[in-house]
Amino acid sequence: MAPLFGQSCVVSCTQQGYQLDPPNFSVLSCQGNGQWAPGELKGTTCKDIQRPSFSTCPPYLTFNPSPGEIMVNISWTLTPEDNSGDEPTVTCNKEQGLTGEGDFEVRCTATDATGNSKTCTFDVAVQVHRCRSYLLPSFAQFAGVCDTIWGAECNITCNPGYHLTGSSTVTCDFDGTTTSWTAQTTPRCEATQCDPLELPEHVNINPSLCAGPDDVSVGTMCTPYCPTGRDLQGDGSSIVCGSDGQWNRFINGSSEDLACLDITAPILTSCPPPITVTRTEAWGVQVWFTPPTATDSLDGSSLIVTTSPSDLTSPYNLTQDTTFIYTFSDNASNPVNCSFPIYVQDELSPVLVSCPNNTEVSTSQQEKEVTWDPPEFLEPTGDPLDISCNYDNGMATLAVDKDHLIECRATNQDNSKTTTCSFIISVKESHSADNLNLPSKLFYFSDSCGTNETQLAIATAFLNAFNSSGFHEICTEECTVNNVQVTCGPSGRRRRKRRSRRRQMDTPVDLGIWEEHLYLQHPFFKIHKRSALNFEIVIGFSLETNLIVGEGQTDFDAALDAEDKMIGLVETLIEDGQLDLSSSVDGFTAVLDESSFNYEYVELVCVPPYTANNDVYRCVPCGSGFYYGNETQECIQCEIGTYQDTHGQFSCHQCPEGQSTIAVGSENVTQCIDICQPGYSSFTGLAPCNHCPIGTYQEEFFATECTSCPVGTTTVNKGSTSSLECIEFCAAGEYSPSGFVPCMACPLGTYQSGIQRSACHQCPGETTTLQKGSTDASMCILMNVRASHAYMMQAALMELIPSHVSVD
Numbered sequence: 001m002a003p004l005f006g007q008s009c010v011v012s013c014t015q016q017g018y019q020l021d022p023p024n025f026s027v028l029s030c031q032g033n034g035q036w037a038p039g040e041l042k043g044t045t046c047k048d049i050q051r052p053s054f055s056t057c058p059p060y061l062t063f064n065p066s067p068g069e070i071m072v073n074i075s076w077t078l079t080p081e082d083n084s085g086d087e088p089t090v091t092c093n094k095e096q097g098l099t100g101e102g103d104f105e106v107r108c109t110a111t112d113a114t115g116n117s118k119t120c121t122f123d124v125a126v127q128v129h130r131c132r133s134y135l136l137p138s139f140a141q142f143a144g145v146c147d148t149i150w151g152a153e154c155n156i157t158c159n160p161g162y163h164l165t166g167s168s169t170v171t172c173d174f175d176g177t178t179t180s181w182t183a184q185t186t187p188r189c190e191a192t193q194c195d196p197l198e199l200p201e202h203v204n205i206n207p208s209l210c211a212g213p214d215d216v217s218v219g220t221m222c223t224p225y226c227p228t229g230r231d232l233q234g235d236g237s238s239i240v241c242g243s244d245g246q247w248n249r250f251i252n253g254s255s256e257d258l259a260c261l262d263i264t265a266p267i268l269t270s271c272p273p274p275i276t277v278t279r280t281e282a283w284g285v286q287v288w289f290t291p292p293t294a295t296d297s298l299d300g301s302s303l304i305v306t307t308s309p310s311d312l313t314s315p316y317n318l319t320q321d322t323t324f325i326y327t328f329s330d331n332a333s334n335p336v337n338c339s340f341p342i343y344v345q346d347e348l349s350p351v352l353v354s355c356p357n358n359t360e361v362s363t364s365q366q367e368k369e370v371t372w373d374p375p376e377f378l379e380p381t382g383d384p385l386d387i388s389c390n391y392d393n394g395m396a397t398l399a400v401d402k403d404h405l406i407e408c409r410a411t412n413q414d415n416s417k418t419t420t421c422s423f424i425i426s427v428k429e430s431h432s433a434d435n436l437n438l439p440s441k442l443f444y445f446s447d448s449c450g451t452n453e454t455q456l457a458i459a460t461a462f463l464n465a466f467n468s469s470g471f472h473e474i475c476t477e478e479c480t481v482n483n484v485q486v487t488c489g490p491s492g493r494r495r496r497k498r499r500s501r502r503r504q505m506d507t508p509v510d511l512g513i514w515e516e517h518l519y520l521q522h523p524f525f526k527i528h529k530r531s532a533l534n535f536e537i538v539i540g541f542s543l544e545t546n547l548i549v550g551e552g553q554t555d556f557d558a559a560l561d562a563e564d565k566m567i568g569l570v571e572t573l574i575e576d577g578q579l580d581l582s583s584s585v586d587g588f589t590a591v592l593d594e595s596s597f598n599y600e601y602v603e604l605v606c607v608p609p610y611t612a613n614n615d616v617y618r619c620v621p622c623g624s625g626f627y628y629g630n631e632t633q634e635c636i637q638c639e640i641g642t643y644q645d646t647h648g649q650f651s652c653h654q655c656p657e658g659q660s661t662i663a664v665g666s667e668n669v670t671q672c673i674d675i676c677q678p679g680y681s682s683f684t685g686l687a688p689c690n691h692c693p694i695g696t697y698q699e700e701f702f703a704t705e706c707t708s709c710p711v712g713t714t715t716v717n718k719g720s721t722s723s724l725e726c727i728e729f730c731a732a733g734e735y736s737p738s739g740f741v742p743c744m745a746c747p748l749g750t751y752q753s754g755i756q757r758s759a760c761h762q763c764p765g766e767t768t769t770l771q772k773g774s775t776d777a778s779m780c781i782l783m784n785v786r787a788s789h790a791y792m793m794q795a796a797l798m799e800l801i802p803s804h805v806s807v808d
Contacts, residue, residue: 005031008030009030010026011026011028012026017049018046018083020046021045051112052082055081060122061125065101065150067151070101072126073096074099075097076122089110091109092107094124101127101128102126103125104123104125105122106122108120108121130172130179131149131152134154134170138189140189142156143155143156147172149172153170154172158218158219159218163189163190164243165244166183166187167184170182193241198253202226205222210239218245220240221238227260227766230261231260234255235249266330266335268292268338268754268761269293269753270754275343279318279345281348288314289314289316294336294338297764297777303330304330307324318342319344319381325337343694346412348412350418352410352419353378358424358425359372359425360428361426367397371395377408377410381414385410385411389406389409400428401621401648403646404427405422405667405668407420422667424623436547437544438544438599438602440541440597441540441598442462442541442596444458445591446533446591462541469578485541486539489535489536533591537590545566547604554616555617562602567599574592609622609648609649622635622636625638625666625667627644640663643666655669655672678698678701681705695714697723727740732754735757746769748768750769751780753776753777767781
């Protein structure tokens with residue numbers, strides 16, 4: 001039956017501990033519009049509002065550690081419950097587990113899923129059972145610390161002159177209710193004495209009366225000890241004369257559990273300093289050194305020597321930094337080590353197995369594809385190599401008229417040493433010279449040399465004779481006569497006529513139209529012999545013409561043809577009388593010696609920056625690594641610190657800042673190598689650079705060697721950059737933690753024979769030194785106890801007296 005208008009319904013949660021949420025929907029009224037007020041139940045839930053509970057919450061927990069312990073594991077059990085049926089989460093402010101003595105408040109909180117919580121609080125006490133302090137009998141004392149916790153055992157001894165009767169140990173016991181001290185029999189101390197002790201070899205006793213000859217009073221504590229240089233092995237605690245007339249432990253002359261063993265290490269008499277060597281061979285480097293020496297400090301017996309490496313001897317082959325160690329051991333196995341480092345500076349560079357030669361190729365195109373066999377490198381020690389080339393895969397397309405540097409560099413990744421394979425591939429295009437020059441001389445007879453004006457007139461007349469001879473009409477290659485110079489001197493000087501290269505080959509030359517034209521215009525006439533003409537005029541001149549290379553003809557053959565034609569031209573002019581100057585200079589006689597024509601090999605005249613190669617008669621540019629010198633008109637190698645990677649240049653490029661080249665004539669910027677920085681040097685002053693070894697420094701760049709520190713000083717590390725890093729080291733008889741100043745003198749009873757040491761050696765046995773700063777083991781002398789004590793007191797007193805006060 002449906003509810004009627006005005007009726008109300010009560011809404012509630014069916015499970016205990018839950019409440020309607022929101023609560024204003026707990027009563028619903030049926031309205032006249034058929035709707036419920038205050039609204040529908042959509043979104044209304046039952047919310048858990050009841051806190052969890054603990055079925056048990058302990059009021060107080062007590063825990064007691066076991067005998068001999070002061071900590072105990074604490075634990076508890078809590079049973080939380082929740083109306084939801086789910087187990088609440090429990091957190092406590094203190095963890096269960098091992099806990100020391102004390103009282104603790106524990107708060108454990110149970111929280112359900114909706115955040116309702118309940119806290120259980122209880123106390124936990126950790127109580128250690130203890131006895132009251134034990135009341136010792138008369139003349140008794142504890143042997144060691146006597147603790148009062150349950151299970152502690154305390155040992156009781158008697159004072160000197162008494163011996164113990166009854167139990168020597170009392171124990172703190174707990175019977176479940178109370179604690180008390182228990183012993184099998186009650187300890188008491190009664191007066192007694194002990195027999196003198198019999199001591200093993202080398203063992204001494206303090207006081208000495210413990211070894212007799214009289215009996216020893218009860219309670220006397222006798223402490224065994226060893227003389228200097230020996231160490232007590234076994235129970236070194238005091239031996240006490242007990243109240244029962246017996247020593248608290250047994251020893252005699254044959255006791256094996258108490259002995260004085262040799263603990264003094266042998267003394268080093270010599271030990272080499274650090275050594276630096278340079279490795280330049282694949283197999284390593286031989287290290288030469290003087291083996292160290294040592295002596296036994298107590299009895300001088302022979303020593304056992306071991307080394308690291310085990311086969312160490314001088315010389316010894318090394319491939320890397322190593323520390324040599326000599327260990328000297330005496331019969332008691334006491335060792336002393338001499339260790340000295342060997343610094344191996346690896347100077348090995350990769351080995352160049354093969355590298356292509358310089359090659360010249362030619363082409364009529366602007367570029368040419370060129371291939372070559374890649375270079376081969378080898379690293380003798382097996383270190384990895386990093387190989388890089390400016391052109392890869394052994395091929396490249398190269399521009400014409402240029403020298404191309406092909407360079408591959410192999411770098412040892414371990415020491416950065418490099419080896420370079422470099423070669424030049426020249427891609428050429430032929431160049432012809434502008435001119436050919438034939439240096440020549442003619443000799444004339446005269447009765448005097450005349451004046452400077454006369455010789456100038458002779459030169460002008462000679463040049464006019466050439467120009468008026470029809471020379472220009474027949475020399476279609478623009479022939480010219482230049483550099484006419486006149487000299488004069490007594491006759492009779494010997495002359496040698498050089499044959500042309502073509503004539504040396506006995507090859508006939510056809511002068512062609514040149515010869516025919518000369519003979520047609522100038523009929524031959526005979527030259528008069530000289531009679532009383534005692535002076536000889538020498539006219540030097542250069543005959544120049546263009547070099548014309550015919551079809552299929554080489555530059556060389558074309559130059560030789562031109563040479564022979566120019567020689568033939570001059571000889572024809574001579575034979576034709578056209579170079580006679582006898583009537584050309586007023587008042588001066590100059591008669592031509594018709595057999596005097598003298599000439600050199602024809603030479604090329606090239607346009608800068610090209611130079612002549614007169615072996616093949618070709619003008620070639622200055623190659624890479626060179627520049628053209630305008631003053632010398634020659635190719636000059638690039639200076640150190642510069643390079644030139646192209647040909648036909650008037651200057652060289654400067655290396656980048658901080659770099660230079662090893663030698664003149666560098667051809668590529670890759671030959672610019674880093675300059676050695678301060679603290680480094682190399683044979684060239686360039687990379688690869690080596691650290692300055694210990695004992696040296698270098699303040700400058702580009703250094704080829706390092707500067708040694710002044711005598712008595714050294715550096716601490718490799719690669720020092722200043723003389724200020726050269727510091728004074730400790731001399732013999734001195735030491736410091738670093739081995740350098742400030743140094744302290746070796747104390748009395750010690751010595752040091754080495755330099756740069758961090759400690760001094762103890763004098764052997766019962767010996768000592770008479771002064772501080774002793775430098776040798778021989779300064780350790782034996783002194784009796786009384787004299788030694790007196791000397792030590794005197795030495796200590798002297799140190800307190802000012803240096804300006806004298807003591808008699």
